[in-house]
Amino acid sequence: DGGITQSPKYLFRKEGQNVTLSCEQNLNHDAMYWYRQDPGQGLRLIYYSQIVNDFQKGDIAEGYSVSREKKESFPLTVTSAQKNPTAFYLCASSLSGHGYTFGSGTRLTVV
Amino acid sequence: AQSVTQLDSQVPVFEEAPVELRCNYSSSVSVYLFWYVQYPNQGLQLLLKYLSGSTLVKGINGFEAEFNKSQTSFHLRKPSVHISDTAEYFCAVSDKRDGGFKTIFGAGTRLFVKA
Numbered sequence: 001d002g003g004i005t006q007s008p009k010y011l012f013r014k015e016g017q018n019v020t021l022s023c024e025q026n027l028n029h030d031a032m033y034w035y036r037q038d039p040g041q042g043l044r045l046i047y048y049s050q051i052v053n054d055f056q057k058g059d060i061a062e063g064y065s066v067s068r069e070k071k072e073s074f075p076l077t078v079t080s081a082q083k084n085p086t087a088f089y090l091c092a093s094s095l096s097g098h099g100y101t102f103g104s105g106t107r108l109t110v111v
Numbered sequence: 112a113q114s115v116t117q118l119d120s121q122v123p124v125f126e127e128a129p130v131e132l133r134c135n136y137s138s139s140v141s142v143y144l145f146w147y148v149q150y151p152n153q154g155l156q157l158l159l160k161y162l163s164g165s166t167l168v169k170g171i172n173g174f175e176a177e178f179n180k181s182q183t184s185f186h187l188r189k190p191s192v193h194i195s196d197t198a199e200y201f202c203a204v205s206d207k208r209d210g211g212f213k214t215i216f217g218a219g220t221r222l223f224v225k226a
Contacts, residue, residue, distance in 0.1 A: 006154075031211070042201065042218040043155075050211050090154055097205050097212030098162065099145050102154035 002027045006091050006103035012111045021076045021106045023091035032074040037088040086110050113138045115204050117217035132187040132220045134202030144185040145203040197224045
């Protein structure tokens with residue numbers, strides 16, 4: 001079945017450590033997105049990519065980085081510059097604006 | 112500017128009762144409209160979408176929504192809810208700009224179905 005796979009499901013980060021969240025899709029979608037969700041809040045866009053080797057900052061890109069070397073993969077790195085990284089992170093893909101397919105999310109906690 | 116407002120943050124309702132979750136949007140161009148559902152600790156799942164054509168769209172799990180252009184609304188309805196419908200529901204609007212689609216999500220409405 002086609003879909004989006006996010007891993008790991010749970011991730012713990014120590015202070016000052018960089019961590020990378022994986023997102024892989026086999027839907028042949030061109031566009032991919034990373035959102036952050038905090039308790040009781042909606043989704044905030046971190047980064048998005050419309051095509052391979054190109055990506056743009058979203059509304060809250062500071063402290064995050066991404067790459068898009070393959071169509072199927074859009075990993076997100078949470079750097080030490082992100083001062084409040086504890087959140088639920090969602091990856092999504094879409095085809096020409098016809099709605100998103102979301103992964104099951106990664107819950108990141110700072111310890 | 113593009114925006115989405117979900118008018119209710121929480122909606123409690125008894126099982127088998129009807130429910131309406133309200134969504135209003137603003138955009139200066141033609142839009143695509145969506146409703147998503149999120150169960151605890153999961154990603155969002157697309158319930159239904161309006162792209163063009165009939166203003167009444169039917170989705171999964173017995174939900175439907177009506178696009179009202181004059182009211183700039185896209186309210187979600189279900190005639191009889193089940194306990195399993197307890198979840199958070201997000202309205203989203205997407206329009207085409209700068210060569211791609213930009214999507215904005217509402218803050219979400221938590222539907223709580225009581226026995």
